[in-house]
Structure formats: C-alpha cells, structure tokens
C-alpha cells in the first residue's frame with residue numbers, strides 16, 4: 072500500500088499531503104479526495120488511524136474507499152453525516168488569486184464536488200506545477216455527462232468554444248465514471264471568466280457537473296522546490 076517514489080517533488084508532495092492529514096482531529100467527519108496526492112493523504116491518515124486517531128470519512132471514489140478500508144478507516148454516508156468538517160483533495164489546476172480549480176483528470180469530479188460542497192472547509196493539496204494564472208491553460212476541463220444524448224451535449228459544449236473529446240480508459244474503451252456516466256474533456260484554452268463558463272456549462276441539458284470548482288476552496292497547501300506554502304482564500 073502507499074505511493075513509493077524517490078523523486079524530490081513527490082517527497083515534497085507527500086509532505087504537503089501529510090500536512091493536510093495533520094489537520095484532521097478526533098471526532099471529525101472528513102471527505103477523502105481522489106488521485107495520487109489524495110492517495111498519499113489517505114495513507115497519512117491511515118498512519119494516524121493506527122496511532123489511535125478516530126474520525127469518520129466519506130470517500131469521493133471507489134478507489135479511495137478501497138484504500139481507506141484497507142487502513143481500517145470508518146466510512147460513512149451522507150445519510151448519517153450530511154455535513155462534513157473538512158474535505159481534502161488534489162487538483163489539476165489552481166488559479167492564483169481566486170483559488171478556483173480544475174479537477175477531474177482522475178474522473179471523480181462529480182463525487183468530489185458533492186463532497187466539497189458538503190464540507191465546512193475544503194483543503195487542496197498540489198505541487199507548484201498546478202498553479203496557473205488562468206484556468207484551462209494546461210488542462211482541458213472535464214465535464215461529466217449522461218451517455219444518452221451525449222453527442223448533442225458535446226455539440227453544445229463545442230458552441231461554448233471547447234474542443235471536445237470523449238474520455239477513454241487505459242484499455243482504449245470508453246471511460247465510465249463511478250456514477251456510470253461519461254466524461255467529455257473540453258479544451259477551452261485559458262479561460263477569461265471561469266464562474267461564467269461554469270454556469271454556462273451547467274446550463275446545458277445532459278451535463279451532470281463540470282470540473283470547474285468555483286469559490287469552494289478554503290486553503291491550498293502547495294509543495295514547491297523551496298518547501299511548503301499555504302494559500303488561503
């Protein structure tokens with residue numbers, strides 16, 4: 072179990088993930104993100120669990136659920152915990168200043184957004200390469216859509232200015248989310264007005280959610296070559 076690597080940046084990212092895990096206190100309800108950084112954070116929480124820390128968690132993907140279960144961490148649902156004290160997750164891009172995000176390169180964006188919206192504090196852990204002046208500069212915006220009518224949804228996303236491609240899995244098949252839906256990766260290039268674009272995407276019938284996370288971030292822990300820094304919203 073765990074993510075092993077001797078790359079110095081990976082080690083810094085692990086430190087950032089541990090710093091985020093250190094924010095979890097006894098009795099909290101915590102959202103567990105998805106992706107490689109979140110995996111480090113879940114391992115760090117697993118070590119704290121083994122030392123006696125007790126909390127409950129809601130995972131954002133089947134993969135994170137499996138990893139948390141392997142550590143013995145107690146998983147709950149929104150039925151008993153409709154509000155979370157904190158959610159900790161990674162991101163694909165963080166916009167300097169606004170701390171708005173692009174998420175979902177791992178395909179878990181819909182559950183991640185539900186968990187983020189249920190959390191009093193949303194903590195993001197990234198390495199410095201994820202910081203951008205404008206969202207959309209480095210990555211396409213993932214959009215989770217229903218498979219019924221996806222071609223029409225894709226056309227309308229294209230009308231918003233995106234180059235749209237269907238997400239495929241590692242075996243060349245269609246990528247299917249944990250919710251059974253498709254992902255359309257929408258390359259917009261640098262986005263001038265992310266809140267407006269997020270609203271425009273959301274208004275298209277067939278769209279479940281986009282990977283634009285607007286005004287949700289509480290704090291970003293950044294692993295950089297000169298150490299860890301914290302950006303606060």
Ligand code: 5RP
Nearest residue numbers: 106107108161175177178179
């Ligand atoms: C998954 C996500 C991840 O948080 C995001 O892709 C970052 O992943 P990593 O930590 O592996 O760079 O949004 O849906």
